[in-house]
Amino acid sequence: MRLEFTEEEQAFREEVRSFVREKLPPAIRDKVLNGFELTRADHVLWQRTLHERGWGGVGWPKAFGGPGWNSVQQYIFEEETALAGAPRLIPFGTKMVAPVIMAFGNAAQQQRFLPPISAGSEWWCQGYSEPGAGSDLASLKTRATLEGDHYVVNGQKTWNTLGQYADWIFCLVRTDSQAKPQSGISFLLIDMKSPGISVRPIMLLDGGHEVNEIWFENVRVPVQNRIGDENKGWTYAKFLLGHERTNIAGIGGAKRELARLKRIAGSEMKNRRPLIDDPLFAADIAQVEIDLWALEITNLRVLSGERGSRTPGPEASILKIRGTEIAQRISELMMRAVGPYALPFRREAMEAGWQSDPARAAPGPRYAATLAAAYMNQRKLSIFGGTNEIQKNIISKMIVGL
């Protein structure tokens, strides 16, 4: 038993580290390290940078133009890039629809759709949830009726993250309303420019436009955009959800945010001493740091168990629950750290440009303006990707056997 990575793995870490140091634009790095909003262009630029290095398809095998990393390498990549302030990978293309296309799509679909995902030239969003189908996803109602060589799609999807930027959406649609809920679902790839699609923003509690609802009115989708067999979509959907769970613990991001919390707590004063020396706050920081350390080792245990393979097992539910709880806790402590200056709320302060404009001095320290919004936004972590309660169902059924 040993905690240290192998020499090759450490060399790989160095390689990733020096790549990010060289290629990550300082403006983007500054935004990530200080919690400012990233634009579509920021994400696309980073994806292109990765693609030029041959790393556009994170998690992809070499046969499809990916770097062919094993799960440990992918872990190291995600940790190093997060620590260095790189944008998190937008998962919908590379990590979600791409593995489905590789496993179940035909050659034409693979050639058409995979290269633009790696290159960052096509943005994907996810069409899973509906107003009446959240945790109970199989109850979805969006209908697709076959008319000649087209499906005609009608219905409504919701919680489409960054759907306003998307060129394509992968959708679960009902193609057989007579069958059992799980057996009447198909998996369609739909061009967001198709007539009949309308995207409406959902404004969130932090004032941000991160998610949307998407309406489909007689949207015509060519049959060749169906993945695999008709009515087998649920199998593909479950496969996809398995892939969504890589890097689910978010260790690198949590470490980065913990360091930021400590910087802030070192600058803030309480009772004429740095907040970080306050016994209660110091205990709160120590607790979350210890929790993160334990999760990191648990994550490494899971990883070393799956070296060589690629799909995480049900243990990923443990990582999801603890990872999201820890990330939420860190964001909460950051908000609390700035005391009354967590209160002023200016939506425009989420943009890095506004912050650095000397004509518009923010009330309070520069780092304070985004913290309350970030805390509120992070509440999503325990809700999306399968709520933490659903994760506990998975643990009790799949691991404990209840």
Next chain:
Amino acid sequence: MNFEFSDEQQQLHDTVSRYLTEQYTFERFRAINASPVGWDRTAWAGLAELGVLALNVPTAQGGLGFGPLETLSVMGACGRSLLLEPFLSSAVIATAALRAVDDAAAAELLTRMASGEAIAVLAHYEPESRFETQWVTTRAKKAGDHYLLDGHKAVVLHAGTADTLLISARIAGEPHDAKGISLFRVPREAQGLTLDVYPTIDGQRAAEVYLKAVQVPVGARLGEEGAALPAIEAALDIGLAALCAEAVGVMQALLDATVAYVQSRQQFGTAIGHFQALQHRIADMLIHLEQARSMSYLAALRCADQNVTERRRALSAAKALIGQSSRFVGQQAVQLHGGMGMTDELIVSHWFKRLTAAQLMFGDSDTHLQRYAALTRS
């Protein structure tokens, strides 16, 4: 990075688990617990025969020369079987202290401990020290070719079981000084040494140790005069890691028992394990257990680290978290067993008590959280 046990470690684990499962049943535990001395020589001899008592003894002293990972691989089974014999006190902690002082007298004692012939325990903490390791008020006065020891050692685990006590005493300085502490090898039967033996909450035996002008020869001092604290701390740290592994074994036992119970217990016409409130509680228990297991590995891997700051940071993180996990898993196991969890008849309550004791030993979670915060700040 890998988390596999070596063949040797796996074999040790299997051997000890099998032996304890077969020989150290719950009935035997109860019988030993009810006996006046609270431990069993036959069981001790059995462990000696397996070679377990020689685990941490250097090969030069007839031992196996193993370390914390091998200790970890047997501690879980000791916890599950609620071992009452002084394995942790003698074969882990006192052994580590004797190894650390590097002394001819220590070597002789280690040889006899490896065979199970001798039992030694470390008597260090005092009524006022709580968990501050350098707080020592027990005095050692040199008088010619001997020392005179005076003082009071608190809650010394298995002191009444041991034939030798390793007693820390101050040669010089103030109670909180790191320097000026020596370690003495004192026979339990020494004149002036009295024990007040009592059972602890989990059925082990401990004692208050009183020293009144206890006379020991100069040769009873282990290591250089006044320089024993690093050896004492090294031993306590190795013991802490072992205790963490034991707690994980108990938590696993409690989770297994709780899962089995909710699958068999019928209420409202169905097994109560079908209720989501209980399923989620058990999922939470499993999450706590797995985080605790991770930290027990960290503790074992770091407890003998030469870098004292890094070692303590890891151990404090582990003990803080494992204390919290122990509390949650122990309390919820009793809760989910309902009234049955409250009974003396079920092993569950005894596991709960062992876990509660483990939380209180070597510093509770708050103590270690605070120490971790202090170590991380600098």
